[in-house]
Amino acid sequence: MGELKRLPDDLQAGEASPAPNGASATRPAWKSVLLVLICTLAMITNLASSTSVSIFLPIIGDDFDIPANQLQWLVSAFSLSSGCFLLLLGRLADLYGRKRFYIGGTLFLGALSLGSGFAQNAITLYILRGFQGLGPAAFIPACLGILAQAFPPSRARSAAFATFSAGAPIGGAVGTQIGALLTQYTKATWRAPFFLISGVAVLCALCGLFLIDPDVPSTETDKRVDWLGAFLVTSGLVFLVFVLGQGSSAPDGWKTGYIIALLILSVVFLVLFILWQRYLEKNQRTRRPPLMKLTLWSRAEGKFAVMQIIAFFEWASFISWTFWAQVYYEDYVKLPPVLAALRLLPMTITGGLCNIFVVLVVSRLDLVFLIVSGAFFTGLASLLFALIHPSAPFWAFGFPAAVVSVFGADFIFAAGTLFVAKVSAPHEQSLAGGLFQTLTQLGTAFGLAISTIAFDTVADGRGNDAPLEAYTAAQWTNFGMAMLCTYSKARF
Structure with missing residues (x-):
């Protein structure tokens, strides 16, 4: 597919063009x-x-008497709405x-996060978590459009997108650590x-009112x-x-x-889309314009499609490792929880250095x-945990794995x-950006589904008493996905 050596300032592909309003020339x-920074904070x-x-x-399970096998819904419900509405929003x-959707999305996330904090039963929390994901589904694609509009192709745009992208792995690590500290x-x-x-999301909205350039008409x-395409996808x-x-x-x-029925339905709907x-x-x-032009996938001699595959497998491996x-x-x-979070703290530090x-x-x-x-180092983190010895000191396996794990997420994002x-x-x-x-x-x-299958196959229903081999099986699976991602990148 040819080589993409770097992203020069004058790269033009498909229909791309500099920001139309020239805002960056007059903005201090x-x-x-x-x-x-506010887009990165979002x-x-x-x-x-x-x-x-x-x-x-x-x-939460103890407070609301939620069975252990139902707790994961509090994570999945958020991902379900945030991931599935990105294209439409x-x-x-x-x-x-984009400014409207940024402000509306951050305020929406802030409001539902506040509601989640006051939830008095499991059903309320499930519902709020499910709708909560609509906030990021609105403001994350908007952030990408805002930055692209604000910075024409230049080193400044490269720096802006690199900084924004660092918010993903840093947010994952910081969220875990601060969550553990506040909880305990x-x-x-x-x-x-x-x-x-909730407070941080509202802060993002208020800052956005003053810092984001006015929306440029489409x-x-x-x-x-x-709307039919939106419904199908x-x-x-x-x-x-x-x-x-x-x-x-x-x-x-x-x-x-x-x-089985829902899997078949999902395939049918996506094919129809x-x-x-x-x-x-x-x-x-x-006819009306399509929600997503299929020719978008063939941009830059097909490298756009390859980039999506790369993102898919990198996050499958990285999030599953985490x-x-x-x-x-x-x-x-x-x-x-606090000691577990501390062992993942090197991810945050490395993420900041990777961003620089x-x-x-x-x-x-x-x-x-x-x-x-980047993909190689993500795979190395999984390999270290696949070979881990519980009796070994943290510095032998856990520390180097936490250090290198975030390279792929930062570089590729x-x-x-x-x-x-x-x-x-x-x-x-x-x-x-929403498609990405x-x-x-x-x-x-x-990634979580495939690695969970590997874990459950070895754990054989023993849950928290699962043997070490179950954890290593999941990490070997993550390692395989990272290596597949590395191969895709080499072809890129």
Whole structure:
């Protein structure tokens, strides 16, 4: 497929073009820096909302008498809504205003996080967590469009996207650690992280009012929305993510009737969506614009599609490693939440250093090298945990794994978001960014599903008493996905 050595400032692909309003030429430098920082803070808040819950699930289970096999719903419900509505809300943000969707999404997340903190029963918490994910589904694609609009192709854009992308792995790590500290050392226990996330989300909204440039009207002449396509793709993704998240815990596992039925339905809806988009794109003069142009996947000689595959497998491996490392520390080694979180602290520090490195080299370094090396280090983290000896000191396996695990997430997220922005037209920046985010969400669900199958096969129903071999089986699976990701990157 040829080589993409780096992302030069004048790269043009597909219909891409510089930001139309030239805002970056008149915006003060300090305002540009703050704009990037509030978008990055929004990304950190998104990941913290998703990951922090996992650290205090047992406490919520005790408070509300939730069975252990139902607790994962508090994580899955958020991912279900945030991952499945990215395409639709990204398209609407492109059409009706990214600033509006950023402010509305952050306020929505803040309101529902506050409600989650005051929830008095399991049903209320399940419902709030399910709707909570709609906030990030609105503001994350909007952030990508905002940054693409604010920074024309330049080193400044590279730095902006690299900084924004660092918010994902940092948010995951920080959310876990702060969640553990607040849960263990505050009177509000598990409610405290929800209150904090609510406050930070509202702060993002208030800052966005003053720092984000006014919305530029869409350049499209036909602004009708493909609601049929939106229904097909959203329904298909909801069913698929539900099946991936719940297949292992269903009454009869993957053989459960409703799991099989929903899997078939998801495939049918997604195939119909693709056929419908193809029909609309071929008949654009007489039909409404498609929700997603299929030709988008062939941009840059097909490298756009390869970049989505890369993102899919990287996040499948990285998030699964993070999940099983945490479970290993808490359920196998029997560490309290704070000590388990401390063992993942090197991820946060490394993530910050990786971000600085990417900002400095992303416009100069061979991106193939950057991406392949990142995936390799993510795989190395899984390999270290697949070979771990519980009696060995933390510095032998746990520390180096936590250090190298975040390389792939930082490098690939930064390179991926920048590349997607480069090959997308100005009126489709949020949609293309939403598509990239959707693939990372699907990768997360896929990775957790596959590694859980490996774990359960060896654990044989022993739950928290699972043998070490079950944890290593899950990490060998993560290692395999990282190596597959590395191969895809080498072909990139």
